[in-house]
Amino acid sequence: DAGITQSPRHKVTETGTPVTLRCHQTENHRYMYWYRQDPGHGLRLIHYSYGVKDTDKGEVSDGYSVSRSKTEDFLLTLESATSSQTSVYFCAIILSGVYNEQFFGPGTRLTVL
Amino acid sequence: GQQLNQSPQSMFIQEGEDVSMNCTSSSIFNTWLWYKQDPGEGPVLLIALYKAGELTSNGRLTAQFGITRKDSFLNISASIPSDVGIYFCAGSQGGSEKLVFGKGTKLTVNP
Numbered sequence: 001d002a003g004i005t006q007s008p009r010h011k012v013t014e015t016g017t018p019v020t021l022r023c024h025q026t027e028n029h030r031y032m033y034w035y036r037q038d039p040g041h042g043l044r045l046i047h048y049s050y051g052v053k054d055t056d057k058g059e060v061s062d063g064y065s066v067s068r069s070k071t072e073d074f075l076l077t078l079e080s081a082t083s084s085q086t087s088v089y090f091c092a093i094i095l096s097g098v099y100n101e102q103f104f105g106p107g108t109r110l111t112v113l
Numbered sequence: 114g115q116q117l118n119q120s121p122q123s124m125f126i127q128e129g130e131d132v133s134m135n136c137t138s139s140s141i142f143n144t145w146l147w148y149k150q151d152p153g154e155g156p157v158l159l160i161a162l163y164k165a166g167e168l169t170s171n172g173r174l175t176a177q178f179g180i181t182r183k184d185s186f187l188n189i190s191a192s193i194p195s196d197v198g199i200y201f202c203a204g205s206q207g208g209s210e211k212l213v214f215g216k217g218t219k220l221t222v223n224p
Contacts, residue, residue: 031210042201042216090155100144100205102212104155
């Protein structure tokens, strides 16, 4: 257990509304990641963070923004949700001192109607 | 972006059989990881590989880092029903802190 929690675990929203997903870790790990998982596509990186206020884009970042104002929280925001953003979203971290081994949270299932 | 080709896409086997799956790329990776995902949960790290030719075991699971650095293999011996799930390979290149994932192999084990 890498001490990662995600909230909410499930959300249903309507097209055009803003949505924020939260990833929380308890042990001050530097690297945090947001992925989406869709059938036939596996896991795709949306954004990642390598420190407070230090973030970078992944391969599917359009339509998403992130913020990391403190070490323990990494927020993913859909400014105006679209049906194509219906997906399962996973947060991951790298444990400090362990090279590249990412550990995943339990996921958030988002449905955009 | 970089892609990992994972095969087979799905496997249907009988309990007790051995399983092999692999992951290939057109370019070199310096880290290979294997994950398992159960329905409704996040992926769980099974094995991490860091050196070409490395062979690492975790119980009935054995993974190898291909000598060309462009592939990796996962074997499961004497499968049991709880092996059911989706297995993902992942890799990183150079000094990157990012992983690229394969699309997964869905394993079904018939009792």
